[in-house]
Amino acid sequence: MCKKKMLKSICLPSCLLLVCLFSVFDICQAAEKVLALTAPYPTVTDGITIRQMKRFWRGHQYGVPFDNLLMTRKTYKDLVILLGEPSSKADITIKTAKIILQSAWNSEKTWAVIPFDQLDPRWKVMSIGGVSPYSQDFDPENYLLSVPLSEGEESNFDPDKLTTLTLTGTTAMSRNLAYHIETDGLLVPVENIKDVLSASDITHVSNEASFTPDCPPGNPLRREARFCSAPSYYALLEAIGTDVVELTGNHNLDWGYDPFLYSLDLYEEKGIKVYGGGTSQEEAQAPLLVEHNGNKIAFLGCNAVGPAGIWADNGNPGAALCDLPKMKETIRELKAEGWLPVVTFQHLEYTWYDVPPVQSHDFLEIAREAAPVIISGSQAHIPQGMTYIGNTFIHYGLGNLLFDQMSDVERTSFFDRHYFYDGRYIGNQLETIILENYSQPRFLTEEERTAFLNLIFGTCTWKEAFADQ
Numbered sequence: 001m002c003k004k005k006m007l008k009s010i011c012l013p014s015c016l017l018l019v020c021l022f023s024v025f026d027i028c029q030a031a032e033k034v035l036a037l038t039a040p041y042p043t044v045t046d047g048i049t050i051r052q053m054k055r056f057w058r059g060h061q062y063g064v065p066f067d068n069l070l071m072t073r074k075t076y077k078d079l080v081i082l083l084g085e086p087s088s089k090a091d092i093t094i095k096t097a098k099i100i101l102q103s104a105w106n107s108e109k110t111w112a113v114i115p116f117d118q119l120d121p122r123w124k125v126m127s128i129g130g131v132s133p134y135s136q137d138f139d140p141e142n143y144l145l146s147v148p149l150s151e152g153e154e155s156n157f158d159p160d161k162l163t164t165l166t167l168t169g170t171t172a173m174s175r176n177l178a179y180h181i182e183t184d185g186l187l188v189p190v191e192n193i194k195d196v197l198s199a200s201d202i203t204h205v206s207n208e209a210s211f212t213p214d215c216p217p218g219n220p221l222r223r224e225a226r227f228c229s230a231p232s233y234y235a236l237l238e239a240i241g242t243d244v245v246e247l248t249g250n251h252n253l254d255w256g257y258d259p260f261l262y263s264l265d266l267y268e269e270k271g272i273k274v275y276g277g278g279t280s281q282e283e284a285q286a287p288l289l290v291e292h293n294g295n296k297i298a299f300l301g302c303n304a305v306g307p308a309g310i311w312a313d314n315g316n317p318g319a320a321l322c323d324l325p326k327m328k329e330t331i332r333e334l335k336a337e338g339w340l341p342v343v344t345f346q347h348l349e350y351t352w353y354d355v356p357p358v359q360s361h362d363f364l365e366i367a368r369e370a371a372p373v374i375i376s377g378s379q380a381h382i383p384q385g386m387t388y389i390g391n392t393f394i395h396y397g398l399g400n401l402l403f404d405q406m407s408d409v410e411r412t413s414f415f416d417r418h419y420f421y422d423g424r425y426i427g428n429q430l431e432t433i434i435l436e437n438y439s440q441p442r443f444l445t446e447e448e449r450t451a452f453l454n455l456i457f458g459t460c461t462w463k464e465a466f467a468d469q
Contacts, residue, residue, distance in 0.1 A: 034116040034157035035075060035145035036133050038123040039066065040105045041388070042460060044453045047127030050144055059089025068093055070100045070112040078147045079113065102466055113145070117156035119419075119426040121373075121393050122465055133157065134419060134429050136164075136199045163295040163420040166200040166431075167344070167376045169383075169398030169413055172208045172251060173236060174227040176404035178218025180439035181233060189402060190239050192442040193433060198241025200417060201292050204299075205242045205401065206344065206378035208249030211266055212259035227251040228259055234266060236402065244288065246378055247277025248301045248319045248346035250310050260317050276301025276344065277312065277319045284312040284320035287330060289339065295420040298339040300327060301378070303346040304362055319346065324365060331370040340425055341372035342418075346379045352409065353459050355384050355396045367392045368467075373425035374418060381405055383413045383452075385460035390468030393418075393428065404438045411435045412444070412452055 037053070039045070045065045056064045057079075068091045071079070076094055079086075086092055095103055101120055104110045114123065116133050125134050128144045140146040140157060149155060173181065181189060190197075197203050208227060215228035237245075245267055252260050260277075267274050275288035276299075288299040302322035303311065312318035322345070331341045343366055348359045363375050367389035377384065380397025387394050399413025411434050418428045432449050433441040444452060 032140045032155055032157070033078065033147040033149055033153065034133050034140050034143065034155075035078060035147060036114050036116050036119060036123075037111065037126040037128055037145065038104075038114050038119070039111045039126060041122050041124045041465075042457045042462060043124050044450055044457065045126070046449075047130070047132065050129040053128055053144060054083065057083045057086045057090055059087030065109070066111040067091055067109040068107065068111070070095050070104055070110060071114075072097050072100070075113050075115065079145075082145065082147060102469065105462075105465065115156050117421060119421075121391050121425055121427045122388055123427055125427060125429070134417070134427075136196070158422075160293055161295075161422040163202065163292045163297070164200045165202045165204065165297065165342070165418045165420065166197055166415055167204045167342070167374070167395075167398070167418065168197075168206065168401040168415040169378060170208060170249070170381055170400045171205050171237075171402040172227050172249075173229040173233045173402055174209045174218070174404075175223060175225075176221065176438035177402060178229070178233070179221040180218075180437065181236070182217060182219040184439065186232065186235055187239050189439045189441075190236050192440065194239045194241070196431065196443075197415070198239070200241065202243045202290060202297070203241045204244045204246060204344075205237060205240070206246040206249060206346075207237070207263075208251040210252050210255065210259035210263045212255055212262055214259070215255070225251075226254040228255045231266065234270070237272075238270070242272060244290070244299060245272055245274045246299075246301050246344055247274055247284070248303045248344065248378060250303060250305070250307065250319065250346065252277065253310050253318055257317055264317075275299045276303075276346075277317070279312070279317045281312045281314060281321065284318065285323065285326065287334060287339075287341070295423060296339045297420065298334045298341045299344070300330060300341060300372075301344040301346070302327065305346065305348055305379075322362065324362060328366060328370040331366070331372050335371075338423070340420060340423075341370075342374045342376070343372045344376045344378045347377055349379055349381060350384075351382065353382060353384055353456060355459070360396060363394050363396060364389065367394055374428075376416065382409045383456060385456050387460055387462060388465040390464070390466070391425075393425075400435065401433075401441070404435075406435060406438050413441075 052064050070093050131143050209229045211229050211231045215230045278284040290297045303319040304322040311321040334341050375394045377397040383399035384397035415431045419426050432444040
């Protein structure tokens with residue numbers, strides 16, 4: 001199946017023509033209506049089997065992780081077409097679209113079925129038989145909840161209106177990681193994660209170590225907290241499909257201005273867009289505007305904690321200083337022009353999962369007063385929780401992507417895959433990884449992921465999730 005990838009691959013017209021000629025029901029032609037099985041966002045379960053879905057429909061609850069299923073009258077009729085008339089024992093509740101979301105959040109073990117184009121970021125989209133509309137290379141033809149279109153209906157799933165954005169945490173290719181790059185092989189650190197990261201339409205990396213030809217070799221091991229990366233290490237960013245680099249980190253000037261400027265030139269040469277840092281304060285604070293499949297995404301990033309020497313000013317390059325009044329004004333202006341603002345913070349770092357008020361204050365102020373679609377913390381070496389202010393998604397800290405910290409609280413981390421459809425932010429999927437051998441992240445096992453999500457969700461509060469209602 002052809003797949004579009006911004007700055008990475010091209011789906012040729014000839015490919016589209018051949019595939020569409022062979023099957024009128026192929027994804028190229030968006031010939032079906034897609035429904036999503038959803039649960040309130042802080043749900044640990046990731047999906048169910050086809051057998052479990054059909055079992056619930058027949059009135060049998062054994063092994064099914066929800067007790068009640070909400071939907072509109074129209075969605076109920078669509079499911080009858082797919083699954084037949086449900087048993088009278090199946091606990092199905094018909095509600096209006098406006099109240100389904102909050103009703104599910106207020107009721108234990110209550111899920112819902114929602115048309116794909118009506119998803120809200122406060123839903124968690126579940127897989128059925130290992131497939132969900134958020135699956136990479138999703139094909140409606142191989143999905144249980146794809147409804148044949150009636151005459152005159154249009155599909156609500158068009159891949160040409162969909163954008164996936166992956167936001168990641170801290171990357172610093174130095175110290176133990178640099179040692180293993182040079183002793184184990186250049187691309188060994190990303191072997192387990194590169195296929196998932198590179199499949200996103202837009203892949204973001206917050207890189208905190210500037211490239212320079214003068215960077216001392218990683219072998220023998222250098223333990224100092226003054227970071228730089230050899231230019232050859234750029235191959236790791238390329239392997240994971242990096243499109244956008246955030247420059248808010250407080251280590252990018254560790255070896256002076258020249259490596260930072262060298263890195264800016266390298267990114268430009270490679271076609272990589274940057275934000276959150278630059279050659280002047282104005283450049284560093286300017287939003288990065290990216291359009292993909294009709295979705296207009298604006299990136300803004302800043303460093304709230306310093307130290308002072310790392311901030312760009314009118315004479316020197318560096319990271320963007322957080323100016324919250326200016327950021328709020330910029331967000332409002334961007335929204336008025338149809339952009340979907342994504343804000344990333346370089347903020348205070350802590351040694352535990354909980355988010356203290358002194359850190360959350362700036363995240364919450366931006367969310368409450370400007371309401372970007374996403375706010376994400378790039379600073380955290382330890383994964384932190386998330387919340388909603390209305391339908392603004394806040395993730396306070398993702399943890400490390402590519403770094404070398406191996407303590408119990410630093411090894412696990414997130415990267416978040418966000419979904420935009422037809423000019424709206426519709427939700428995200430949390431990917432969970434753990435570091436091995438100071439250098440190589442891998443995905444958590446199902447058992448590890450369940451324990452990790454329970455831990456992180458246990459630190460979260462959701463009391464403002466419906467502040468917009």
